[in-house]
Amino acid sequence: MRILIFSPHPDDAEYSLGGVIARAASLNWEVEVVYLTGGEMGGTLKTADVTGKIRRTEAAAAAAILSYRHLFLPFRDLELDDRPETVLAAARRIREFRPRVVLVNHPDDEHPDHRAAAAVVEQACFYAVLPAVDRGGPEPYQVPQLFYYEAFSSRNFQPWFLLDVSPYFETAVKAVTAHACGTGGVPFLLEKMTACHLFRGVQGGVRYAEGIIPGRGRWFDAVANRAQGLEFVCRLNGFDSGRLYGKDGARCVDSGRAG
Ligand SMILES: [Zn+2]
Numbered sequence: 001m002r003i004l005i006f007s008p009h010p011d012d013a014e015y016s017l018g019g020v021i022a023r024a025a026s027l028n029w030e031v032e033v034v035y036l037t038g039g040e041m042g043g044t045l046k047t048a049d050v051t052g053k054i055r056r057t058e059a060a061a062a063a064a065i066l067s068y069r070h071l072f073l074p075f076r077d078l079e080l081d082d083r084p085e086t087v088l089a090a091a092r093r094i095r096e097f098r099p100r101v102v103l104v105n106h107p108d109d110e111h112p113d114h115r116a117a118a119a120v121v122e123q124a125c126f127y128a129v130l131p132a133v134d135r136g137g138p139e140p141y142q143v144p145q146l147f148y149y150e151a152f153s154s155r156n157f158q159p160w161f162l163l164d165v166s167p168y169f170e171t172a173v174k175a176v177t178a179h180a181c182g183t184g185g186v187p188f189l190l191e192k193m194t195a196c197h198l199f200r201g202v203q204g205g206v207r208y209a210e211g212i213i214p215g216r217g218r219w220f221d222a223v224a225n226r227a228q229g230l231e232f233v234c235r236l237n238g239f240d241s242g243r244l245y246g247k248d249g250a251r252c253v254d255s256g257r258a259g
Pocket of ligand 1: 008009012111114
């Protein structure tokens with residue numbers, strides 16, 4: 001299964017979904033994290049260009065710890081918006097990677113880049129489907145399922161699904177710790193991350209959990225697409241989705257072109 005995670009800055013995917021990423025790696029799924037900006041405004045002591053370089057190095061270290069592939073789109077921290085070239089860049093990556101599931105942070109968020117990231121990715125899923133967009137580029141592709149994840153600046157986040165990441169939490173913490181310089185406050189980040197994971201864990205009846213919400217958009221609402229999203233949830237939680245749908249349903253879930 002291929003999973004594509006969009007992260008507004010280096011560290012958002014790691015502290016929000018580090019457990020899911022580590023779990024996915026244990027299942028031999030392909031995980032790619034796309035950083036929409038370089039996080040140049042993180043930290044407090046250095047210039048934006050120096051911080052940007054540090055954060056790329058730290059992102060590479062986090063990627064090695066959690067075993068995912070990563071890349072940066074060429075947009076600047078605090079300058080992200082949903083202009084067409086930004087949406088198109090995200091759509092191209094979706095078409096090239098052809099993921100079963102796309103995740104982005106929740107649209108309701110304190111941080112302007114985070115709000116923009118959700119808007120960019122929602123629209124990129126739409127652009128990716130349309131044959132008239134970027135003719136001559138990678139083949140059009142419909143994302144079966146978009147999910148929103150919870151950043152620590154998310155507002156009004158009410159998870160639909162809780163993913164048990166208890167055995168993987170410590171690995172996620174190590175990845176976040178790799179962001180020691182760029183964020184300017186790893187202890188603060190780890191506190192928030194731990195509190196959130198414990199709280200979602202309490203809600204789910206496990207030690208540590210990460211929550212997700214299905215993305216909006218009519219083109220995601222086909223039953224077969226929703227089934228692929230549910231399969232993602234079930235397999236992450238160690239539950240055989242075939243038991244939900246029966247033999248024929250399970251075969252239906254496994255058909256389709258998504259990876
Ligand atoms: Zn961020």
